Amino acid sequence: MMINVYEQILSGIDSRISMAAKLRALYPVIERNIAAGLSYQIILEDLKEAGLIINYELFRKTLFRIRKKNKTAKSIINQASKTENAVMSLTTPTLAPTTTLAPASNTDDTKQPERQPISSVNTPSKRIESPADLRAIRDMEVDLNALKEEWKAQNRQKK
Numbered sequence: 001m002m003i004n005v006y007e008q009i010l011s012g013i014d015s016r017i018s019m020a021a022k023l024r025a026l027y028p029v030i031e032r033n034i035a036a037g038l039s040y041q042i043i044l045e046d047l048k049e050a051g052l053i054i055n056y057e058l059f060r061k062t063l064f065r066i067r068k069k070n071k072t073a074k075s076i077i078n079q080a081s082k083t084e085n086a087v088m089s090l091t092t093p094t095l096a097p098t099t100t101l102a103p104a105s106n107t108d109d110t111k112q113p114e115r116q117p118i119s120s121v122n123t124p125s126k127r128i129e130s131p132a133d134l135r136a137i138r139d140m141e142v143d144l145n146a147l148k149e150e151w152k153a154q155n156r157q158k159k
Contacts (some may be wrong), residue, residue: 005029007049019054023062
């Protein structure tokens with residue numbers, strides 16, 4: 001049953017680490033058991049049989065803290081990816097293609113549309129790698145009037 005899985009995970013970690021660290025190592029298995037409908041009491045009994053004796057309140061609080069930390073980490077990752085996508089859409093817009101028509105006999109030589117950076121946006125680095133990068137994006141200056149003029153010029157080129 002699940003006792004073997006608990007024992008296998010616990011045998012792979014140092015016995016001197018804290019109870020919270022042990023529970024973090026067991027967390028994915030514990031969450032699957034909870035999702036399968038097992039109560040905390042049954043999981044605690046299985047953990048006791050696997051050699052990890054922990055009281056109910058410490059187990060409950062530690063699980064809460066692990067979940068909270070995982071939720072925070074996921075929200076930071078999601079927020080960073082949304083911010084990166086927003087920056088990428090500002091720094092590399094899709095412009096009207098500037099291709100020339102090739103002769104009908106030469107269909108393999110099609111040119112790719114050229115992308116030009118928008119001069120009205122102060123572009124930060126392409127990847128967000130630190131909190132300083134996020135601050136740079138937050139403090140980024142966008143000249144809305146210049147952006148509007150560039151948009152109008154784009155639309156004129158399309159016509």
